[in-house]
Amino acid sequence: MSASYLNYFAVESTIIRQRAARRVGGVLSVIFPMKKPSESALSAQHRLRRIEGRHNPLVKQLRQAFSRSELTDGGDCAIEGLRILEEAIRSGLRFSAVFFRESAQDRADRLLPQIGAQVETLLLPDKLFDSLVPSESPQGVAALVRLKEFSLDDVMDRMQVGPIVVLAGLQDPGNLGTILRSAEAFGTAGVVLGEGTVSPFNSKVVRASAGSVFRLPIVHGQASRHEKSGTIKLEEISQKLRTQGVRLIATSSHKGTPLDQADLKSATAIFFGNEGAGLPREVMARMGESIVIPHTAQVESLNAGVAASIVLYEAARQRKNASSF
Numbered sequence: 001m002s003a004s005y006l007n008y009f010a011v012e013s014t015i016i017r018q019r020a021a022r023r024v025g026g027v028l029s030v031i032f033p034m035k036k037p038s039e040s041a042l043s044a045q046h047r048l049r050r051i052e053g054r055h056n057p058l059v060k061q062l063r064q065a066f067s068r069s070e071l072t073d074g075g076d077c078a079i080e081g082l083r084i085l086e087e088a089i090r091s092g093l094r095f096s097a098v099f100f101r102e103s104a105q106d107r108a109d110r111l112l113p114q115i116g117a118q119v120e121t122l123l124l125p126d127k128l129f130d131s132l133v134p135s136e137s138p139q140g141v142a143a144l145v146r147l148k149e150f151s152l153d154d155v156m157d158r159m160q161v162g163p164i165v166v167l168a169g170l171q172d173p174g175n176l177g178t179i180l181r182s183a184e185a186f187g188t189a190g191v192v193l194g195e196g197t198v199s200p201f202n203s204k205v206v207r208a209s210a211g212s213v214f215r216l217p218i219v220h221g222q223a224s225r226h227e228k229s230g231t232i233k234l235e236e237i238s239q240k241l242r243t244q245g246v247r248l249i250a251t252s253s254h255k256g257t258p259l260d261q262a263d264l265k266s267a268t269a270i271f272f273g274n275e276g277a278g279l280p281r282e283v284m285a286r287m288g289e290s291i292v293i294p295h296t297a298q299v300e301s302l303n304a305g306v307a308a309s310i311v312l313y314e315a316a317r318q319r320k321n322a323s324s325f
Contacts, residue, residue, distance in 0.1 A: 087211030104140020177208020256290030
């Protein structure tokens with residue numbers, strides 16, 4: 001082939017490459033070929049097992065755990081939402097199964113590389129998935145995970161971290177989630193759920209806690225769905241804490257030592273009661289002292305989650321100031 005022909009083909013190739021580029025809004029934009037799916041994405045999609053029926057054992061477990069706000073027979077908690085699952089991964093929880101909505105299966109590419117290959121991964125039709133989860137606008141991913149278990153002794157061993165939070169009859173899931181989040185943020189030994197308190201496995205509690213429920217030591221007295229949450233007796237808690245030299249402090253909406261004058265630096269257990277009724281009279285009788293958050297007379301009381309957050313912040317502030325001396 002002559003040199004002239006070689007030059008011709010070289011020029012033509014250059015022209016073709018130039019025509020593959022176009023100028024948009026004054027910026028040169030080059031058209032590139034579509035990327036092929038990555039190996040990790042292909043691997044994630046390959047792991048998905050499609051399930052059509054409602055009677056699959058894992059599907060039934062997820063439905064019951066969500067609807068009853070309880071652990072499964074195997075001790076798993078049901079969670080949903082992309083951010084919550086990522087928090088569970090970050091917290092080092094063990095996954096038993098992950099469920100993807102068919103229209104959101106692209107999220108498998110993001111999540112499954114972070115989850116062990118032995119974990120069951122199911123792909124569900126949109127209608128079936130939506131019938132299982134409590135959210136009105138599902139994000140397309142849910143899971144069964146094993147939460148860490150703690151005893152009252154475990155919590156008492158962490159008293160150097162901060163006070164113990166004891167909840168008695170707290171009913172609102174949002175309030176419990178907020179308290180758990182603040183308890184982790186400001187530093188506490190852990191949270192004990194007394195009788196009558198909403199289940200920590202309620203999906204609204206998990207969501208409001210923003211992942212703190214996965215990491216914070218929580219004593220709840222439920223090992224499986226056959227045991228109701230909040231079965232720990234406050235009388236037993238109070239007695240054990242008192243014998244270990246832990247000060248018992250009640251919170252009140254109307255009387256007690258003003259919060260800024262209370263000593264929260266030593267080993268303490270702070271009790272918070274029901275949103276409307278507060279702490280039961282028999283619980284108040286066991287307390288060493290009461291504290292109150294001063295506020296204007298026009299406001300009858302503070303939201304339980306807000307009040308607990310203020311108290312825990314003050315306890316953290318006092319500990320920080322004490323350690324600086």
